[in-house]
Amino acid sequence: MAIVVGYVPTREGRAALRRAADESLLRKSKLIVINSQRGGRDFDGEEAHRFEAELSRIQGQLDEEGLEHEVRQLVRGNEPAEDLIAVAEEEHADFIVIGLRRRTPVGKLILGSNAQRILLDASCPVLAVKAEA
């Protein structure tokens, strides 16, 4: 059993990572962080830095608990959704954790195509998490 989360250095990505780690600790299951890079996508440097710091904090916590965890770099030219779903299937994941953007009070927001695809196509459950307000 494992919990699979995508590596996304944004506020939602950090919230998803934190929640995925909490769920791993609760269930005593392995945490797999997928870094699915297609290249060319720019992330805010500060968020990326915060994400790295959060990731090493969480890895320390999992180490202390003796829980297995790994960061997989996938450069397969796939959409991130495909990579997450494939790994979740290989690992018989308990669930996938994804981050969703919070709707602004006036904002019309629809689900991004990656999120929709993961929600619809993953055979395991998907836990969708927002960044804190």
Next chain:
Amino acid sequence: MAIVVGYVPTREGRAALRRAADESLLRKSKLIVINSQRGGRDFDGEEAHRFEAELSRIQGQLDEEGLEHEVRQLVRGNEPAEDLIAVAEEEHADFIVIGLRRRTPVGKLILGSNAQRILLDASCPVLAVKAEA
């Protein structure tokens, strides 16, 4: 802390109910099943019957574990999404569990409006579960 699930007498609804109960047992948290009826909607009688049977089996399990659980009938004229989100906020829910239909091999499927709304507007995480294949 509580886990909130909508009462939906379909295969996906039963999968969501079962998963919500498992998560309640794991976390020792209350389970709240929301029956948000607007009337007029027909459910397959057999599925409704199976759902009721599943619900009483689960209630028995939660009773044995001494966990609080309740079925709330809400007839407020709201969309089910609004009711689920409102109860989740009142109860500071740990998460909401929803059932999603599985995409057929040839089927183009988009997320239903209730599911999208819950995913986008709930401030707590949302666990999306499919019916077994």
